């Protein structure tokens with residue numbers, strides 16, 4: 001697959017929840033192409049459909065209009081070509097770190113295969129354990145790990161089958177600021193080492209600019225693509241970048257655009273809207 005062949009194609013994609021009068025259009029006419037080795041971060045006002053879009057690409061949610069194609073094939077459900085990481089780690093508490101990571105290979109499709117495949121899975125798990133800095137926790141259970149470590153395990157598990165695409169839904173949303181920073185550098189490292197194409201949903205515009213090569217802004221009601229920003233930074237990111245004028249300028253432009261799409265021109269506007277909503281509800 002060359003740079004000019006899209007790895008994911010969204011063609012007139014739409015999603016309606018429910019039927020008839022009570023139906024709700026969550027996404028409308030999404031047209032977008034993702035290319036191999038893209039790192040795309042998705043931002044937008046709350047409820048604009050970021051998670052729904054990611055879940056549709058993952059094959060976890062049906063769509064009601066248009067078509068989604070991954071690696072040239074229409075999406076009809078989840079597949080080994082797409083790994084998914086959620087905010088809440090979703091590890092199996094009764095399995096160790098190593099067992100959680102190799103778990104995808106315990107499905108019958110793999111476990112009935114020749115032992116070489118399982119041996120190779122073991123090697124890959126050990127490599128991922130090293131890549132994620134989990135060597136000393138290999139035999140620990142999830143409850144013995146911090147949130148950041150649990151999320152490293154979840155990322156390793158998503159990567160074990162060498163998916164071409166990694167779909168991440170606010171994966172660092174539950175982590176403290178310091179751990180998030182470490183995870184940012186880790187995920188950029190994984191991206192460069194593994195050559196995976198990444199789609200990453202976040203509420204945090206700083207995170208979106210630091211991680212992404214492109215930032216996709218979705219507008220709400222109905223969810224649609226509003227704008228795409230190219231991130232003008234090197235493949236290797238450094239924390240100093242966050243203090244540069246270019247970073248600040250891009251972040252401010254994206255934040256302003258999100259506010260505009262949400263119909264709020266300032267943070268005060270947004271707070272006023274929220275408090276009116278709370279009083280009403």
Ligand SMILES: Nc1ncnc2c1ncn2[C@@H]1O[C@H](COP(=O)(O)OP(=O)(O)OP(=O)(O)O)[C@@H](O)[C@H]1O
Pocket residue numbers: 017018024026044045046047048049050051052053203223
């Ligand atoms: N199962 C469902 N049934 C009905 N409506 C739903 C369902 N799931 C999501 N929605 C609605 O679809 C819209 C998009 O939801 P989604 O979670 O994708 O948005 P989001 O941009 O990820 O939100 P947030 O930023 O708050 O996480 C929201 O208005 C939500 O209420």
